[in-house]
Amino acid sequence: MGNQQNPQQGQQNPQQGQQNQQNQKDQQRQGQQQQQDQNQKGERNQQGGQQEEEE
Known part of the structure; x- marks a missing residue:
């Protein structure tokens, strides 16, 4: 179960990574x-x- 949850979190991480970059x-x-x-x-x-004035 724990091993199965990790890849799901792994998939969520790149999405968060993209948001983090923005x-x-x-x-x-x-x-x-x-x-x-x-x-x-x-x-x-x-x-x-x-x-x-420069603005």
């Missing part, structure tokens, strides 16, 4: 956006909002 891309984008936002806040303080 999520990772989204998370990377979100992570980059957060970093950009942090950088923009820092550069806005220094440059006085020049980066808003």
Whole structure:
């Protein structure tokens, strides 16, 4: 029984893997956006909002 459950979980894993890859891309984008936002806040303080024009 345990051995039979493993292949089923194995089949579910690649589906989750594909979702994870998409999520990772989204998370990377979100992570980059957060970093950009942090950088923009820092550069806005220094440059006085020049980066808003670049957007």
